[in-house]
Amino acid sequence: MTGLTHHLNAMRSFFNTGVTRSADFRKQQLLQLKESILKYEEALNNALYEDLHKNKEEVWITETGMVLSEIATALKELKNWMEPRNVPTNLANLPGKSFLYYEPLGVVLIIAPWNYPFQLLFMPLVGAIAAGNCVVLKPSELASATEKVMGRIIEEAFDPAYILYAPGEGATMIPELMDNFHYDHVFYTGSTAVGKIIYQKAAASLTPVTLELGGKSxxxxxxxxxxxxxxxxxxxxxxxxxxxxxxxxxxxxxxxxxxxxxxxxxxxxxxxxxxxxxxxxxxxxxxxxxxxxxxxxxxxxxxxxxxxxxxxxxxxxxxxxxxxxxxxxxxxxxxxxxxxxxxxxxxxxxxxxxxxxxxxxxxxxxxxxxxxxxxxxxxxxxxxxxxxxxxxxxxxxxNKHLPFGGRGNSGTGHYHGKFSFETFSHVKGILKTTTWPDIPLAYPSLKGKLGTFKKII
Known part of the structure; x- marks a missing residue:
């Protein structure tokens, strides 16, 4: 067993303990992430200048500030997002009540590009943490200075059994990450050409995928x-x-x-x-x-x-x-x-x-x-x-109240704010019914009841 496979299996075991499911745990992780980002804010400014010549104001507007705002929203809204949501119940199921339950997917993989190397790795990370998942992070190696700083942010804030930082050249790391482990979701931002490769690899294990690609806008x-x-x-x-x-x-x-x-x-x-x-x-x-x-x-x-x-x-x-x-x-x-x-x-x-x-x-x-x-x-x-x-x-x-994503060649799925939480969650439909009244109409024999069923259903 390779070291990477060992780490990934350890993440699955950690998720299976159920520790990540509580709201208190998720909020604590978001606060730790915020604290670590603020600690390395100046280092991020310097790294993004080295990689892309971004000034500190642009870094704040398009990178760190956006992520910190996303964390603030998640902390404020998390309890509401996690609550089962009441939805209407059809006539045939009355007097029952219907709900949507949100549960974590499990272990998810996030792969980010180089153009906004911090924001495009950490924005989906916020949603994945808020939804209660364990997360593998693959940053772009092309923004090498930023890659190093992000590694320090993650490794100081989190146990690798919970959040694993997996840097390296994409051509070798992506096959290593995807060929020997079954993720519960893969989130990729980058080119359409590489997005097709990610999609094909995920399809082999029926892993759902979010693809944030590009195109000619x-x-x-x-x-x-x-x-x-x-x-x-x-x-x-x-x-x-x-x-x-x-x-x-x-x-x-x-x-x-x-x-x-x-x-x-x-x-x-x-x-x-x-x-x-x-x-x-x-x-x-x-x-x-x-x-x-x-x-x-x-x-x-x-x-x-x-x-x-x-x-x-x-x-x-x-x-x-x-x-x-x-x-x-x-x-x-x-x-x-x-x-x-x-x-x-x-x-x-x-x-x-x-x-x-x-x-x-x-x-x-x-x-x-x-x-x-x-x-x-x-x-x-x-x-x-x-x-x-x-x-x-x-x-x-x-605007975190708008879903962000493409369609067709420009991508599939969306995220930001609550949409990120939903992307990294499974929605269970639940019907709750009482034991009384126990209406005989639903039981055999059904003969002669077709007209009634047509009216009700």
Whole structure:
């Protein structure tokens, strides 16, 4: 038996003791997690700067602050979430009462990516702890400085029989983690290609899976939009973390009547936010490694760059870049960009919008900028997507009362707040009945009772 298998079996044994089921235990673990995060807050700031050039304010908004807020919500709402929920009872089961009971799944595996290495590992962890599970955590090895700090946070706060931190190269660690142990749930955030591998491995043991993937999230700007506001909000999100965000606007569809003015505002906003030399900006990040740097350079090749395009291999820097009217068959319009490149495409008709979006169906997010409520409502219903915003981008992710997740190629399942608790729980339907009255109608012989059954059922 390998050391890893021994640890995983120890987790199963620990879960089977029932210790994790009480609300007091779960709350204590959440408080320990909070305390450990706060202890290493400055170390996380430094690590995320080293890995992705994130400033401490951005780290707070998009990483540590979000997780601490999630912990606060779980601590406040946990008792309510755990309570059996009364639901209506059908006529045939009266005078019984019906309930939903939430129970922990067991031992769950969470696999996180590198772009928000702390938040995307610890946000689902909060839900898994709140739901009463034991958890295996596989961080991304690409954000190596952050990986080390997260290991200290987990190992100081928890017994490995309860929360096991399993760092290492994904290509070797994921098979080791998944091939020799049956989890009760696997939660994966990352690329669609790897998500398919995770799904296949989980299917072998009928393990349920949550996949938080990506795709090409479109941003529609109509003639009814406030162009200045749209430019500010799109640029603010698109170039956060140097564009390495699964819900960043991947490309913009702008009506031709406003496209020229909108591009002028985009350029003006980039300069206002990041200056004439974005490489020196306090607010602009870096590409995670050379592999992704050269991938993004290749996406820019032979494109009409109308702003930006500068790059520095040594600093892993690619400037905020606008690409005008790329071919629909160009790699930049067929692959998820995941970087600071923003294609802008003009459209005339609604058919052009739907045709473009359908080339990459079921995006993780969809954003529409318009001052016309009916127009917004129509497109929200017309386009299949995971979640999105009207007159904003990505900010739906910040609302823990909204489920976050994709559909189709952009993922399956959802989480955040109570939705995380539900993802990591099994819901049991329970009917409670009294012994009186004991109605003879339900018992044999059933002959001649069909008409009555039709009326009741």
């Amino acid at each position: 479109p941003c529609l700007v109509t003639p009814n939009a406030s162009l200045k506001v749209a430019a500010r909000r799109i640029i603010n999100i698109k170039f956060s973390n140097a564009g390495q965000m699964c819900i960043a606007p991947d490309y913009v569809l702008a009506h031709r009547s406003i496209k020229k003015e909108f591009i002028r505002l985009l350029k003006e906003t980039i300069t206002k936010f990041y200056g004439d030399q974005p490489i020196a900006s306090y607010d602009f990040g870096r590409i995670i490694n050379k592999k992704h740097f050269f991938r993004l350079k290749a996406l820019m090749a032979e494109q009409e760059i109308i702003h930006g395009g500068e790059h520095n291999e040594e600093q892993l820097f690619i400037a905020p870049t606008i690409i005008d009217e790329p071919s629909m068959d160009a790699p930049v319009m067929k692959e998820e960009i995941f970087g600071p490149l923003l294609p802008v495409i003009g459209y005339e008709t609604d058919e052009e919008i739907t045709s473009c979006i359908r080339r990459n169906e079921n995006p993780l997010a969809f954003y529409i900028f318009t001052g016309n409520k009916k127009e917004a409502e129509r497109w929200l219903r017309e386009i299949p997507f995971g979640g999105g915003c009207v007159n904003n981008a990505a900010t739906h992710y910040l």
